Amino acid sequence: MIPIAYWRNRKLYTRLIGSRCKKCGAEYYPPVKVCKKCGSTEIEEKEMLKTGTIVSFTKLTEPPVDFKDYAPIYLAMIRLDNGILVLGQLADAESEEIKIGARVMATIRKWTEDGQSGIIYYGYKFKII
Amino acid sequence: MRLNSAILGYGAYVPKYRISTEEIARIWFGEGSGPNRMKAVASYDEDALTMAYEAASIALKMAKYPEIEAILVGSESKPYAVKPMGSILSDIFGFNKILGVDLEFACKGGTEAVQMISGMITSGVIKHGLAIGSDTAQGRPADDLEYTAASGAGAVVLGQPNGNEIAKITHSVTFVTDTPDFWRRPKEHYPTHLGRFTGEPAYFTHIMSSVKLLFEETGYKPSDFNYAIFHQPNPKFPVEVGKRLGFTDEQLKPGLLNDELGNSYSANTLVALNAVLDVSKPGDKILLSSFGSGAGSDTFVIEVVSKPDDDDYIPLREKLKKYVEIDYATYSKWRNKIIR
The missing domain is CATH 3.40.47.10 (Thiolase/Chalcone synthase)
Incomplete structure (x- = not known):
């Protein structure tokens, strides 16, 4: 991960800031500049709801290099309660409780870090409630 | 000193994982246990900042998200030696016109935060502040402290008393x-x-x-x-x-x-x-x-003064009933006790 890119996108990663079309009300995450439904460019920031439901999930036993110490990790597609679909890691998840339809809530966890002296990358993960 | 501040919301976060002191004693001494039965252990992706976030989220919701003007975080296990948790949390919660500082005084950093914010509220400098204590305490392997040094966070949202607060600090x-x-x-x-x-x-x-x-x-x-x-x-x-x-x-x-x-x-x-x-x-x-x-x-x-007005709030002891016990190997990996 690159610190400056992370910093630019930190609102997306830590607050789930997406966007909302002022004209038709459609919501997006990640944010868009043009509404995909009505074509309007009148877009505002919108914080997504932090609760949702697992739509699908997978277990990664060979995750990318930044996450290899944390294997296995669980990735899930979450349908937030405002209808938006997001991809995220599951936190504190025991395999027997991970189910399609399980209710989750977004929290903040460490994603990864640049060694002992680099930046710590914090971002959302979902925990089962 | 006389104070006139109010607790508008409170929250605590205890990680899901526990290690028994019998397990710690088994590794180092073959048998026995510590003065306590268990201790709470932060997961591999948790630190003082993530736990502070969890506790503060509960407190802020209970307080109905007032405009926070100071976030003081007491901790002796800051994730960065230089770079305050107060500033990271201010960004995460979206409060940027604030005093965001970390405090350290071993185990009393959290109450220092309460005292300082209460002072600022009593004197009228600010209207609302967030005081947090959060630590992933570390005990040297095989030391007596290893039995008890644990992880957790507590937070209170403080404001001016108005009769509807949860409690007053006098x-x-x-x-x-x-x-x-x-x-x-x-x-x-x-x-x-x-x-x-x-x-x-x-x-x-x-x-x-x-x-x-x-x-x-x-x-x-x-x-x-x-x-x-x-x-x-x-x-x-x-x-x-x-x-x-x-x-x-x-x-x-x-x-x-x-x-x-x-x-x-x-x-x-x-x-x-x-x-x-x-x-x-x-x-x-x-x-x-x-x-x-x-x-x-x-x-x-x-x-x-009054009970919390938050239908979603779950009392702490209710939440503590659900935990997962881990072994010393997992604890060592998660808490960076293994040198590679």
Whole structure:
């Protein structure tokens, strides 16, 4: 991960800031500049709801290099309660409780870090409630 | 000092994972256990900042998200040596016109935050502030501290009293001396302590001096309080200091958590306060006294005004029923005790 890119996108990663079309009300995450439904460019920031439901999930036993110490990790597609679909890691998840339809809530966890002296990358993960 | 601040919301976060002290003793001594049964262990992706976020989220929701003007975080296990948690949390919560600072005084950083924000509110400098204590406490492998050094966070949202608050903070005192009971030098991963020396000249002297100072200033006596919370480095000390000061088991019991959670350092007394506020009734008085090695003690008078107005709120002891026990190998990996 690159610190400056992370910093630019930190609102997306830590607050789930997406966007909302002022004209038709459609919501997006990640944010868009043009509404995909009505074509309007009148877009505002919108914080997504932090609760949702697992739509699908997978277990990664060979995750990318930044996450290899944390294997296995669980990735899930979450349908937030405002209808938006997001991809995220599951936190504190025991395999027997991970189910399609399980209710989750977004929290903040460490994603990864640049060694002992680099930046710590914090971002959302979902925990089962 | 007289204070006039109000607790508008409170929250505590205890990680899901526990290690038994029998498991720690098994690794180092083959048998036995520590003074407590278990301690709470942060997961591999948790640190003082993520736990502070969790506790503060509960407190902010209960307080109905007032405009926060100060975030003070007490911790001795900051994820960065230089780069405050206060600023990271301000960004995460979306409060940028704030004073965002970290504080350290061993186990009493959290109550320092409460005291300072209460002072700013009492003097009219700010209207709302967030005080947090959060730690992933580290004990050197095989050291006595390894049994108790635990993880957790506690938070309170403070504001001006208006009659609808959960509780009022009316008085606070601090007693501090230079006492070398426990310290950690720069770049050292684990603290050093002086064993039994930490009891009488440190813990007992400072808490008793602080509480007696408060009694002198206010005229209160132990029987004026419904509950008393003392810092809990182990299960025995808070009970012992309470008895020496004239408090009963009934006043102490609702806040005692060390046996199942260990010592979450800066979070310790704020987590206990959460457990006591969960069971207290309007009109109750709570005495809270923290202890920080080095050494000092902050003591507060807290008067309960009303129950929280938050339908989603789950009492702390209810949440603590759900936990997962881990072994020493997992604990070692997650808490960076393995050198590669």
